[in-house]
Amino acid sequence: MMEQPGRAYVSSWHMASFAVVHKIPTRLETVRLPAIFQWPETAEVGALAAYGPRFTDTWRQRARIAVKILRGTKPADIPVEQPARFELVINLRAARAIGHEVPPGLVLRADKVIE
Numbered sequence: 029m030m031e032q033p034g035r036a037y038v039s040s041w042h043m044a045s046f047a048v049v050h051k052i053p054t055r056l057e058t059v060r061l062p063a064i065f066q067w068p069e070t071a072e073v074g075a076l077a078a079y080g081p082r083f084t085d086t087w088r089q090r091a092r093i094a095v096k097i098l099r100g101t102k103p104a105d106i107p108v109e110q111p112a113r114f115e116l117v118i119n120l121r122a123a124r125a126i127g128h129e130v131p132p133g134l135v136l137r138a139d140k141v142i143e
Contacts, residue, residue, distance in 0.1 A: 037063040060126040071117035071142065076128065081111030115139040
């Protein structure tokens with residue numbers, strides 16, 4: 029078993045979990061655990077940081093693929109697509125709440141910083 033408690037929480041979960049994402053950072057804040065997620069929107073609702081494509085962009089991409097299939101393109105003929113843009117969002121408010129200092133270099137590289 030674990031000899032030391034966890035020191036951070038990193039999540040790469042399925043989009044279906046997005047409905048409960050606002051609860052996770054709040055609970056982790058009570059135990060002063062930094063949380064890093066895959067979707068930038070999670071940092072906007074309380075996580076320390078997030079790096080990845082926007083949730084809405086991912087659904088738009090899926091809709092474009094669905095349209096191609098509905099118009100008759102065979103799924104095997106549709107190329108695999110990666111998201112075009114990844115965002116780094118840092119939540120300094122969350123960092124202060126858990127007593128965590130974010131390195132200035134990381135803050136400078138962020139696409140969005142929540143004060």
